[in-house]
Amino acid sequence: MSARVTTTAAELGSLLRSAAPPVVLDVRWALGDPHGRDHYAAGHIPGAVYVDLDTELAAPADREGGRHPLPDLADLQDAARRWGVRAGRAVVVYDDSGNTAAARAWWLLRHAGVPEVTLMDGALGAWRAAGLPLESGAPADPPAGDVVLRPGGLPVTDADGAAELAASGLLLDARAAERYRGEVEPVDPRAGHIPGAVSAPTGENLAADGTFLPPDVLRKRFEGKGASEAGRIGVYCGSGVTAAHQIAALALAGYEAVLFPGSWSAWSADPARPAATGPLPS
Known part of the structure; x- marks a missing residue:
């Protein structure tokens, strides 16, 4: 994956003042918080269009x-x-949670063949920290676009493919470590993880200010998970949302990864699929 992954807040501010401004998408979403549109209306990047993840x-x-x-x-x-x-x-996408939700839009549009899609690094917090303006309310609908989408720009796999990656490649579990270990499971049918998967919580891709860690630091992080030895890398999370963020972080580190969209929510709903618990892959 060679396309650029991120745009800084300062760069976006300049682009919005240019003759060819990007489309800006606000993907405010968090598990258990149904009020993304309200958060958007309270304050968003001028001209940004709200996108409902669900x-x-x-x-x-x-x-x-x-x-x-x-x-x-x-x-x-x-x-x-x-x-x-x-x-x-x-297209530039962002949210207010380190881009862990916005990465879903980034991944989908890249998968569907849109070549120039980036995440605003640091999300809305970086925009605020730069002293850039916000607007409230709901702007008028933008002029309709004409994009033609074609699938296959980024790779995907299913549950069988995820199991095979866990056995013969590297399958990363992007959920919080306590969910991986099976200590808690707030939403899905069973606790635990796909046997053979390696814990790699998405939050550990980010610095304290919500920006991605530098590429060399991310590379060392994923090397520590076995990425340099793996012929193929796959990622899953709870429902395929934060796993997209992990794929963005892997891209910054120089690795291409496959998404398992159904993730643990689909795997754990199938009683024929095994579940592992504890801190180790198997």
Whole structure:
């Protein structure tokens, strides 16, 4: 994956004043917080379009696809055009939680063939820290876009593929360590992790200010998980959202990774799939 992954707040501020400003998407979402649109209305980057993760970046939940299945490509294209995404126009996405939700939009658009999509590094906190302006309320709908989406820009796998990666490659579990160990499970049918998966919590990709750690630090982090020896790398989380953030961090470190979109929510819903607990992969 060679395309640029991040844009700084200062760079975005300059781009928004240019003759060809990017489309800016606000993906305010957090597990257990249904008020993303309200947070957006209270203050967002001027001109940013609100994106609803549950309804626009995911299909309805089901057992095989988990809590956030990938949306149908036609539905995603309709949504992207509503957001104003056009052929040849850059897209910048952000949230207010270290981009752990916004990375879902980044991954989906890259997967669907949009070449220039970046995460605003540091998310909304970096914009505030730079003293850049916010606007409140809901702006008018942007002019409709014309983007044509095509799948396959980033790789995906299913539960069987994830099991194979855990056995013969490297499968990273991006959830919090206590969920990996099976000590708590707030939302999914069973506790634990996919046997053979290695714990790599998404939050450990970030510095204290919410920006990504430097690429060399991320590279050492993933080398410590076995990335340099693995022929193939896969990532899963609870429902395929924060795993996209891990894929962005891996890209910054120089690694390409496969997403298991159903993640633990789909795996744990299948009683035929085994679950491991404790701090070790198996």
